[in-house]
Amino acid sequence: MDDGPLQVLTVPTAPYPDQRPGTGGLRRKVHVFQSRRYYLHNFIQSVFSSIDLRDRQGSTVVVGGDGRFFNRDAIEVVVQMAAANGVGRLIIGHHGVMSTPAVSCVVRKHKAIGGISLTAGSNPGGPEGDFGIKFNTASGGPAQEVVTNKIFQISRAIEEFAICPGLRVDLATLGKQRFDLENKFKPFTVEIVDSVESYANLLRNIFDFAALKELLSGENHINIRVDAMNGVMGPYVRRILCEELGSPANSAVNCVPLEDLGGQRPDADPTCATDLLDTMRGGEYDFGAAFDGDGDRNVILGKHGFSITPSDSVAVVAANIFCIPYFQHTGVRGFARSMPTSAALDKVAKATKIELYETPTGWRFFWNLMDAGRLSLCGEESFGTGGDHIREKDGLWAVLAWLSILAARRQSAEDIVKEHWLKYGRNYYTRYDYEDVELDAACEMMEDLETTLVDKAFAGQRFAVGEKIYQVEKADNFEYTDPVDSSISRNQGLRIVFSDGSRIVYRLSGTGTGGATVRVYIDSYEKEELFQETQVMLAPLATIALKISRLHERTGRSGPSVIT
């Protein structure tokens, strides 16, 4: 398509003070993007300006989104600004939709200088919900702190942005569209791609599709239930699990991406994927899975709704890693988990003598290790699991990893997990979330808590609840020195480690959009009592966690908003 020379404008603007990207990019209520003049434009310009003009000129950038409300409006602005900022080619998902793992895959495949994902991940969608923008760099991973800091600094001083207001792209037609601009950067091309195919191709080279097909549709097949949660994953699930691997069409539900994500929070955890959990409890299906809105997170359930924590999930995949052909070829370079994730993975790392890295929350810390050839498999308590095939966590990859284990072992997911506990012991694990807490109250509580924890007198203290006594071994504010680039990340969560290895961690979330979300993570290792109720087992530590922080008193809450 040739729309003739298009005008490039420089538009004056004024900065906003709050455009610092969080754990998953810049996330705000939709109305913030709609009502604040040039709020979106300012941020997009800051992203482009953070890239050296020489690298930007003529380069390729990938654009995708999870299809939520405001996606199309935002893509139009991104396209118009990319053209005006010298980008040579944009690769965009069909209808503007592309999962976060697929963005990472396509950035790497096309050697793009980066990717822009229009997503607020697992946050609610619709006009009253959230919207977000995430920038990934050339490796395909979420931008590191030096980059996000640069974007933030630029956004605080921005005075103008560049745009081609007349440029209109057709997101519905696959193929190339060419535009001539009146400035020196021309021509500008847009390529609308079927990202499902590129992503499927990647998975075909990682897993044994014949074995998976046999598991899902062979003579002794298992029945699975997969919930795409009305997010971006529907087309990927249909193409890969149903059409290619032969799972019946009705085994995949909520497969049409909706702007309001069906009005539910599209998170991959059992408290959000309640339909899936209820269906699984009925016993008709052997294995269940759900994804979040942009497809990077996963939840795995066994028959009758047997729930597998993300911390256990990555540990089980690690222990069975050679059921995945990819790792038979590449070998295993290292394992990693975020600090608040349970230490179940550490036990596997120790037994297999594979290096284990404990990083701050956020996928960017993992991919740095992957780029350096030090990491093969990693996971986070926040329902993220992934390998070094891309630089994002990957929901469908995690599901195929589990199915590969099931195919090789011919056991149920529950039996595999229980055998794992018998071999390695069990890390009971829970997370309490206090959402939308008043920001000042949350920050002051964290500051006071840190003062208490770092006081020398705190180490050695004993806390008793009923018959259980826990003695503090160490307490600190987690700090991480990246082994690759030696960069230091401070203030990554307050942690208390007890002499039996149990841990309490307190953190403020970096993905919320209203007030603050206080997260309390509890992890306790058991060698004997392997099959008890998690909340019963962790009740003493939960009591201690609340007592030490005086969390309820300080936040005015009487209990967590969500327990996972």
Ligand code: G6P
């Ligand atoms: C996003 C990030 C993850 C992170 C999760 C929770 O999904 O990609 O790396 O673990 O958010 O982050 P939060 O700061 O809200 O605990």
